[in-house]
Amino acid sequence: MKFLLLxxxxxxxxxxxxxxxxxxxxxxxxxxxxxxxxxxxxxAIDQIQPIPTANLIVLSEHVxxxxxxxxxxxxxxxxxxxxxxxxxxLKIEGVYTPQLIIDGQYECTGGNGPEAKRLILEALKQxxxxxEITANRINGKIKTxxxxxxxxxxxxxxAIAENLAETKVSKGENAGKTLxxxxxxxxxxxxxxxxxxxFDTTVDLPMPPIVDNFRVVAFVQDSKTGRILAVAQSKL
Amino acid sequence: MRLSLIFAATxxxxxxxxxxxxxSLRVEPTHFKLHASIAQDYKLFSPTKSTPGPIPLQIRxxxxxxxxxxxxxxxxxxxxxxxxxEIAIPYRLRRxxxxxxxxxxxxxxxxxxxxxxxxxxxxxxxxAKLLPANPVL
Numbered sequence: 001m002k003f004l005l006l007x008x009x010x011x012x013x014x015x016x017x018x019x020x021x022x023x024x025x026x027x028x029x030x031x032x033x034x035x036x037x038x039x040x041x042x043x044a045i046d047q048i049q050p051i052p053t054a055n056l057i058v059l060s061e062h063v064x065x066x067x068x069x070x071x072x073x074x075x076x077x078x079x080x081x082x083x084x085x086x087x088x089x090l091k092i093e094g095v096y097t098p099q100l101i102i103d104g105q106y107e108c109t110g111g112n113g114p115e116a117k118r119l120i121l122e123a124l125k126q127x128x129x130x131x132e133i134t135a136n137r138i139n140g141k142i143k144t145x146x147x148x149x150x151x152x153x154x155x156x157x158x159a160i161a162e163n164l165a166e167t168k169v170s171k172g173e174n175a176g177k178t179l180x181x182x183x184x185x186x187x188x189x190x191x192x193x194x195x196x197x198x199f200d201t202t203v204d205l206p207m208p209p210i211v212d213n214f215r216v217v218a219f220v221q222d223s224k225t226g227r228i229l230a231v232a233q234s235k236l
Numbered sequence: 237m238r239l240s241l242i243f244a245a246t247x248x249x250x251x252x253x254x255x256x257x258x259x260s261l262r263v264e265p266t267h268f269k270l271h272a273s274i275a276q277d278y279k280l281f282s283p284t285k286s287t288p289g290p291i292p293l294q295i296r297x298x299x300x301x302x303x304x305x306x307x308x309x310x311x312x313x314x315x316x317x318x319x320x321x322e323i324a325i326p327y328r329l330r331r332x333x334x335x336x337x338x339x340x341x342x343x344x345x346x347x348x349x350x351x352x353x354x355x356x357x358x359x360x361x362x363x364a365k366l367l368p369a370n371p372v373l
Binding site: 029031032033034035063065066068069070092093094095096097098099109110111112171172173175 | 252254255287288289290291347349350351352353354355356357
């Protein structure tokens with residue numbers, strides 16, 4: 001963990017300051033030999049919150065193109081397509097793992113702590129409106145309310161993510177390793193489009209195959225640029 | 237400590253190379269010689285890779301009605317290939333060529349990784365001309 005912080009080159013400051021939420025998406029795969037350090041980095045970012053002015057909301061999104069010898073149980077075509085969408089929007093030559101996408105605007109390799117820090121600080125320059133989220137388990141559903149002001153014309157998405165997941169990998173580049181993942185996306189729903197001055201919507205989302213231990217992350221994304229305009233999370 | 241920080245920052249200062257392998261193909265009387273120029277720090281998974289995981293280099297000829305490929309042999313041994321490497325692919329013609337050269341296409345499909353990133357399966361198609369003098373099955 002100390003090494004990861006060293007890589008981030010961050011100081012741990014104790015002064016209480018308002019924190020701007022920043023969405024940090026990690027595209028990763030259990031079959032990718034280069035990915036475990038990035039999984040560790042995203043875990044450290046989530047747990048330590050090392051930038052005093054940022055509330056770093058992380059998501060691990062597992063892609064399918066490494067499912068050659070064994071299936072990554074967290075991977076989905078939807079997440080692979082999401083990464084391909086970023087490649088197009090950010091004009092990147094192709095996709096790769098591990099890849100960090102910061103606030104839908106900036107990208108770097110997943111284990112690149114110093115660059116991640118630089119990009120997070122860059123993303124912090126953009127103001128964000130406050131977003132409220134509440135999520136509760138009711139009758140086998142996740143009742144989620146999302147509200148915010150003043151973001152017309154953007155897509156509102158909700159991710160349900162497993163807080164901590166662990167897999168003992170039996171095949172491939174990571175065979176023999178026990179991989180630990182943080183905020184692993186198990187479902188991603190589009191719940192609406194922001195229109196008018198205020199967005200306030202309650203939805204009943206299906207419970208993913210997780211008994212416990214998950215978080216709900218809502219974010220507003222400009223579909224033309226990919227930029228994350230607002231983000232908030234609720235841990236259950 | 238300071239040196240470690242500088243090293244960590246410098247190590248990752250470059251954008252990832254998403255096209256780390258340059259391919260070329262030449263025809264010899266009994267073999268195709270496939271040359272891979274693999275960027276520094278990257279590895280390609282060998283066609284003879286025995287362990288499960290990323291796909292090994294797969295080679296096929298699109299004009300299978302004309303050409304039969306044998307088992308590829310890389311100049312490097314082991315599950316991964318690095319640097320400059322050559323893969324020999326024996327071939328036989330299935331039928332006699334006419335007076336004109338036959339253009340054939342060799343398709344390679346592969347995955348590659350560096351210490352920092354891994355790339356999804358990639359397909360490239362290489363072209364070569366077979367002359368009437370080449371051997372017939």
